[in-house]
Amino acid sequence: MAHTLLLVDDEPFNLELMSELLSESGFDVVAVESGEAALQALEQDGQHFSAVLLDKMMPGLSGFDVLRRIKADPTLAFLPVILQTAVGAAASVQEGLAAGAFYYLTKPFSRDMLLAVVEAAVSHWDRYLHFRELAHQQLDALRHLSHAEFAFRTHREAQSVTALLAQACPQPERVATGLFELIVNAIEHGNLGLSYHDKTRLQASGEWEQEVERRLADPAMGERRVRVRYEASTTLRRFWIEDEGEGFDWAPYQEIDPASLIESHGRGILIARRLSFDQLTYHGQGNQVEALVQVAG
Known part of the structure; x- marks a missing residue:
């Protein structure tokens, strides 16, 4: 079964590029252009997603705002969130981790880097689901x-x-x-x-x-x-x-x-x-x- 990813970026070109790369690699993709739209998609069908790729800097609700709301929701708290940003300083990375991000991508990133990080995220999500099922048994x-x-x-x-x-x-x-x-x-x-x-x-x-x-x-x-x-x-x-x-x-x-x-x-x-x-x-x-x-x- 294919994994479904939620892509969030206020730049249509970035969304199109990532959607194409990830779709070609076998992922199902839902793409939105704002933090507000991302929260709406998660509220409607959050359990459907295996990971979120989230732009850090967006007008309105920023990536950090969305990340914090995801981590505050018990039904979404373990969903892997990959932060994307043009700021690659160590302090910025640590800030993202402290807010609950699983992974970090610094723009511009290569196709191989994107796929490696996404594969790691969905593998982690699969393991979480596996243990949740075992625990319930x-x-x-x-x-x-x-x-x-x-x-x-x-x-x-x-x-x-x-x-x-x-x-x-x-x-x-x-x-x-x-x-x-x-x-x-x-x-x-x-x-x-x-x-x-x-x-x-x-x-x-x-x-x-x-x-x-x-x-x-x-x-x-x-x-x-x-x-x-x-x-x-x-x-x-x-x-x-x-x-x-x-x-x-x-x-x-x-x-x-x-x-x-x-x-x-x-x-x-x-x-x-x-x-x-x-x-x-x-x-x-x-x-x-x-x-x-x-x-x-």
């Missing part, structure tokens, strides 16, 4: 779970554990997305020793999945486990994720590097920190991370 009794501990090796096992534990939290699909990102980091970058640059190179060559499977089959490396501990109180849900790798320098990931926003991966910690958890803290050498969710009393 779990028993409501899991909300009464007080503590649990799991140890596992693979992405498939991680997905099952994530869906189970997320159901014990308010807004389970929100928690599941960030929790899965942290666990995948623990598997890939921790236990399997794959670096950010390894993933970039292997994805570009189409060898990423094969390399993950090869390392999982390794007699030593493949036997490493990710351990997830869960604890609940009346006001808090706590996750502790630990891998058996050598750790990493987690300090630079406290804030996202604006240059990485156009990469095909590397947003996991940002997603977990900004969208899924109320607090995220790395411990030790970086192979232990604590994630907290506040619960209304």
Whole structure:
């Protein structure tokens, strides 16, 4: 099924160009020329869209105004919003992220850059929908779970554990997305020793999945486990994720590097920190991370 994108830009030429490029790449497109029209489209059929490409500077309602309204609406808050602007300063990028943007494009951008960012956005939306469906399938009794501990090796096992534990939290699909990102980091970058640059190179060559499977089959490396501990109180849900790798320098990931926003991966910690958890803290050498969710009393 094709993904539908909402394009918002007050320049008709920009809309026409993006619409043509994205349509040729298999996306369905709805194009509007103002922030007011964008909000009307979202109000009428917001669940129909997989991502929004939003011009930052527009007369009337600006891109930031629209972004803030999207993030304030519980039914739209997780919809990926890609901000477009001619201002590429780091401060402007950080401002967009603080307002809730998922991705950032600086004009002029290439066709390849546009498609890479859109593909990343809709993949993130697909994952969110997947976990929302899985969460709805779990028993409501899991909300009464007080503590649990799991140890596992693979992405498939991680997905099952994530869906189970997320159901014990308010807004389970929100928690599941960030929790899965942290666990995948623990598997890939921790236990399997794959670096950010390894993933970039292997994805570009189409060898990423094969390399993950090869390392999982390794007699030593493949036997490493990710351990997830869960604890609940009346006001808090706590996750502790630990891998058996050598750790990493987690300090630079406290804030996202604006240059990485156009990469095909590397947003996991940002997603977990900004969208899924109320607090995220790395411990030790970086192979232990604590994630907290506040619960209304």
